[in-house]
Amino acid sequence: MIELKEVNKSFSDLKVLDDISIQFEAGKTNLIIGQSGSGKTVLLKSIIGLHEVDNGHVYYDDRDFTQMNFNERKLIRKEMGMVFQGGALFDSLSVEENVRFPLDMFSEMNEDEKIGRVKFCLDRVDIKKAHKLYPAEISGGMQKRVAIARAIALNPSYLFCDEPNSGLDPVTAILIDKLIQEITKEFNMTTIINTHDMNSVMEIGEKILFINKGVKAWEGSSEEIFDTENQSLNNFVFASNLFKKIKKEL
Structure with a gap:
């Protein structure tokens, strides 16, 4: 908390x-x-x-x-783990090197432990065959997955x-x-x-x-947001016609 x-x-x-x-x-x-x-x-x-x-x-x-x-x-x-806007991966490092980076910087794991942790994190975000690729070689969605894998590499609490x-x-x-x-x-x-x-x-x-x-x-x-009478929140959340329609139907 x-x-x-x-x-x-x-x-x-x-x-x-x-x-x-x-x-x-x-x-x-x-x-x-x-x-x-x-x-x-x-x-x-x-x-x-x-x-x-x-x-x-x-x-x-x-x-x-x-x-x-x-x-x-x-x-x-x-x-702490951080997922930055845009992913903020290191362009000069491969996918697996990006995930390994915080382990090299902050952990006391041995080589085998680091290899295992990188594999676990990439498997967890469903990156299977891109370990050796570089950020420019993968899609934006895959880059975000790699960024999440890097963020959880040290098993953060936050x-x-x-x-x-x-x-x-x-x-x-x-x-x-x-x-x-x-x-x-x-x-x-x-x-x-x-x-x-x-x-x-x-x-x-x-x-x-x-x-x-x-x-x-x-x-x-998210359930309570539909019932709020806070006008500023309503103006912000239901600014689009789609969400106005959803609120009206509820």
Whole structure:
């Protein structure tokens, strides 16, 4: 679990996060949604320590991340996996070398253990015959699968995904969503996903945080979102005619 208590963040005179408190639960896909400029990217970066919060606390299973020194945070970061927007694979490394990279950097595994772990992670995301290929030689969907395999290589307790469906066609995006949800439950990770994709919200939104102008405006599940009377959330989620029609029919 990751818990935020009264988190605030400003840049100069601009307040970007205003008193955010929420719990992100283990074994569930926790989504952060909001319009561009709402503060959700700053929130994600504040959770992982790329931004220092002005005040408030971020807890990783009762460990106060905001009060830790550099070395203490480094230990926590070994428990984190990241799926970046666009995948962010190393172009000069093969698929299996990309997945092995965090093992070489941060683990004490021997050679056989690393080979076995890389194979396990690639098998888990259904990459079978592309181990020796380079990112430019595989599709965007396969690149995202490799990025997920790399993110789980160190068997993390916490998984962070920044727009994991960016640049993917709708069918592939749904497959990636389902894969993230499956591994979240399988490994009981606390998964936090930053997304604009309303299909993701409806398909895997087990817990959703909606940020509006830096404030926590709503939290709930994909089922509860259809019954909300929060006008800002309705305007955001049901902006398209398709989702307006779905809400109306319900």
